[in-house]
Amino acid sequence: MNRKKPRFALYLGCTVPVRAQNYELSARVIASHFDIGLVDIPGFTCCGFPVKSVSQETSLVMSARNLALAEREGLDMMTLCTACTGTQVEANHLLKHDTEKLAEVNETLKKEGLEYKGTVEVHHFARILYEDIGIERLREEVAVDLGKLRLSAHPGCHFFKPSEAFESFDDPEHPHVYDDLINATGAASTFYSERELCCGGAILGIRADVAYEMVAKKLSSMKSSGAEGMVLICPFCNVMYEQNQRKVEKEFEQEFNLPALYYPQLLGLALGYNPDELGMKLNRVKPKQILERIGVVSDKTSS
Amino acid sequence: MEEIISDESLNEEVLSEPVESETGKVVRFSDLDPRFKYEIQAEPSGEFITRCYACGTCTASCPVRAIEETFNPRRIIHMALLGMKEEVLKSEFVWLCSTCYACYERCPQDVRITEMMNALKNLAVKSGYIHPAFTAQIDLIQTHGRLYEADSFVNKKRVKIGLPELTETPEPIEDIFKATGIYKYSSKANESSEESVDE
Numbered sequence: 001m002n003r004k005k006p007r008f009a010l011y012l013g014c015t016v017p018v019r020a021q022n023y024e025l026s027a028r029v030i031a032s033h034f035d036i037g038l039v040d041i042p043g044f045t046c047c048g049f050p051v052k053s054v055s056q057e058t059s060l061v062m063s064a065r066n067l068a069l070a071e072r073e074g075l076d077m078m079t080l081c082t083a084c085t086g087t088q089v090e091a092n093h094l095l096k097h098d099t100e101k102l103a104e105v106n107e108t109l110k111k112e113g114l115e116y117k118g119t120v121e122v123h124h125f126a127r128i129l130y131e132d133i134g135i136e137r138l139r140e141e142v143a144v145d146l147g148k149l150r151l152s153a154h155p156g157c158h159f160f161k162p163s164e165a166f167e168s169f170d171d172p173e174h175p176h177v178y179d180d181l182i183n184a185t186g187a188a189s190t191f192y193s194e195r196e197l198c199c200g201g202a203i204l205g206i207r208a209d210v211a212y213e214m215v216a217k218k219l220s221s222m223k224s225s226g227a228e229g230m231v232l233i234c235p236f237c238n239v240m241y242e243q244n245q246r247k248v249e250k251e252f253e254q255e256f257n258l259p260a261l262y263y264p265q266l267l268g269l270a271l272g273y274n275p276d277e278l279g280m281k282l283n284r285v286k287p288k289q290i291l292e293r294i295g296v297v298s299d300k301t302s303s
Numbered sequence: 304m305e306e307i308i309s310d311e312s313l314n315e316e317v318l319s320e321p322v323e324s325e326t327g328k329v330v331r332f333s334d335l336d337p338r339f340k341y342e343i344q345a346e347p348s349g350e351f352i353t354r355c356y357a358c359g360t361c362t363a364s365c366p367v368r369a370i371e372e373t374f375n376p377r378r379i380i381h382m383a384l385l386g387m388k389e390e391v392l393k394s395e396f397v398w399l400c401s402t403c404y405a406c407y408e409r410c411p412q413d414v415r416i417t418e419m420m421n422a423l424k425n426l427a428v429k430s431g432y433i434h435p436a437f438t439a440q441i442d443l444i445q446t447h448g449r450l451y452e453a454d455s456f457v458n459k460k461r462v463k464i465g466l467p468e469l470t471e472t473p474e475p476i477e478d479i480f481k482a483t484g485i486y487k488y489s490s491k492a493n494e495s496s497e498e499s500v501d502e
Contacts, residue, residue: 014450045448053424058483161404198403205436
C-alpha cells in the first residue's frame with residue numbers, strides 16, 4: 001500500500017465559492033475522508049466559459065492561464081463546477097493537440113511570466129471518486145443505510161460532453177457513471193424521461209422564460225419518477241433547480257418541493273457525517289424529509 | 304476546392320431579381336452574402352459548417368428548440384449557408400444555445416454545432432451586435448477576476464463555516480482582455496475613451 005497520496009489543485013471557479021459554499025465544504029470533507037490532498041491556488045480566475053460566446057480566443061487564454069498555474073505547482077486540476085470542467089477540459093484537449101495554438105496562447109501568458117506545457121489533467125471531483133477511489137471502496141465505507149432513497153441524478157451536460165475532449169470517459173447517450181456513484185451510497189437513482197435535459201443555466205441571462213420552462217419540465221419529470229430529491233454536482237445546475245425552484249413553482253403553478261443535495265453531501269451522509277458538517281443548513285429547499293427518512297436529525301436543518 | 308466565384312456568378316446572373324411574396328418572408332437572393340460561410344469558416348470552430356446536409360438531427364435533439372422555436376439549429380445553419388448574414392448576426396436566436404452538446408454528439412456530419420454557435424456569436428460581436436448580458440459579464444470578470452465579487456461579506460461567511468478566504472486577481476484578466484481584443488467591450492474602456500474624446 002505504498003500508493004502515493006493523490007493531490008490536486010482545487011479549482012473552485014466563480015459560482016462555487018460564493019453561491020455554493022455547502023458544496024465546497026462537503027467536497028473538502030469527502031476529499032479529506034479519502035485522503036485526497038487539495039491545494040488552494042489563490043491566483044485562479046474564471047475558467048472562461050462566459051467569455052466563449054464573445055471570443056473563443058480570450059476564453060482559451062483564460063483557461064490556459066489556470067492550467068499553467070496548476071502546472072507550475074506540479075499538480076493536476078480538480079474541478080467542482082461542471083461548466084468549468086467542460087471549459088478547462090476542452091481547452092486542455094485543444095492545447096495538447098494543437099502546438100500552434102499552444103504557442104499563440106503562451107505568447108499572451110508570457111507577460112505574466114507563465115507558460116503552459118500541456119502536462120496537466122483536469123478531472124471533476126465526481127470523476128476522481130469514480131476512477132481514483134472506485135465504486136467498490138465507496139460501497140465498503142458506507143456506514144449509514146440510506147434505505148434506497150429515491151433520488152434523481154443530474155450530473156450536468158459538461159461532466160462528460162463533448163465526448164471527444166473527455167476521451168469517452170462516459171457514454172454521451174447513455175451515461176452511467178453518475179448513477180453508479182449515487183447507487184454506491186445506498187440511495188437509488190430514479191429513471192425519469194427528461195434525464196438528459198439541460199438545466200438552461202447558460203441562457204438564463206438571455207431568455208429567463210425559456211430557461212425556467214426547461215427547469216419546470218425537468219423538475220416535473222423528476223417528480224413523476226417518485227423522486228424524493230435530486231443529486232447535483234454543478235453549482236449552476238443548482239442555481240437553476242434549487243435556488244430558482246420557488247420562482248419556477250410560482251410561475252408554472254406547480255409544487256415540486258424537491259431538495260437538492262450535492263453528491264458529496266449525499267456521500268457524506270452515507271459515510272456517517274453529520275448534516276451540519278456537510279453544510280446542509282445552507283441548502284435552500286430543506287431536506288428535512290430526507291434526513292428523517294434515513295434517521296438523521298439536525299437541529300439546524302429541521303428548524 | 305470550393306470556388307467563391309461560382310457563388311458570385313450564381314448570385315448575379317440567375318438570382319438577381321428580388322422575389323416578393325404577400326408575407327414578405329421569401330428569401331431575396333439578391334440580398335444574400337454568399338461569402339458569409341467563408342467568414343464563419345475562418346473563425347475558430349466554424350470550419351465544419353459546410354459539411355451540413357440539413358438532416359435536422361440537431362433540431363430534433365435541441366432542448367431549447369423544444370420550447371422556443373426561433374432557436375432552430377438546422378434553420379440557423381441553413382440561413383448561414385445561404386448567406387443571410389445580417390439576419391443571423393443581428394438575431395436574438397444566435398445567443399440562445401444552452402451548450403448542452405446534444406446536437407454536437409449526434410450530428411452525423413460532425414459539424415460540431417455547439418462550438419460552431421460560438422463562431423457565429425463571436426462574428427456577431429465583431430459585427431457590433433454583442434448581447435448586453437455578455438458586456439455585463441465581461442465587466443464583472445475584468446473587475447474581480449471572477450463573475451462574483453469576493454467582498455468582505457462573502458469572506459466573512461466563508462471563514463465562519465471554515466472555508467479559506469478568497470482573493471481576487473483581476474490584473475492578468477485585464478491584460479488578457481487587452482491582448483485578445485475584447486477589452487474594448489468593457490465599460491472601463493468606454494469610460495476612458497469618452498474621457499479622451501473630451502480632451
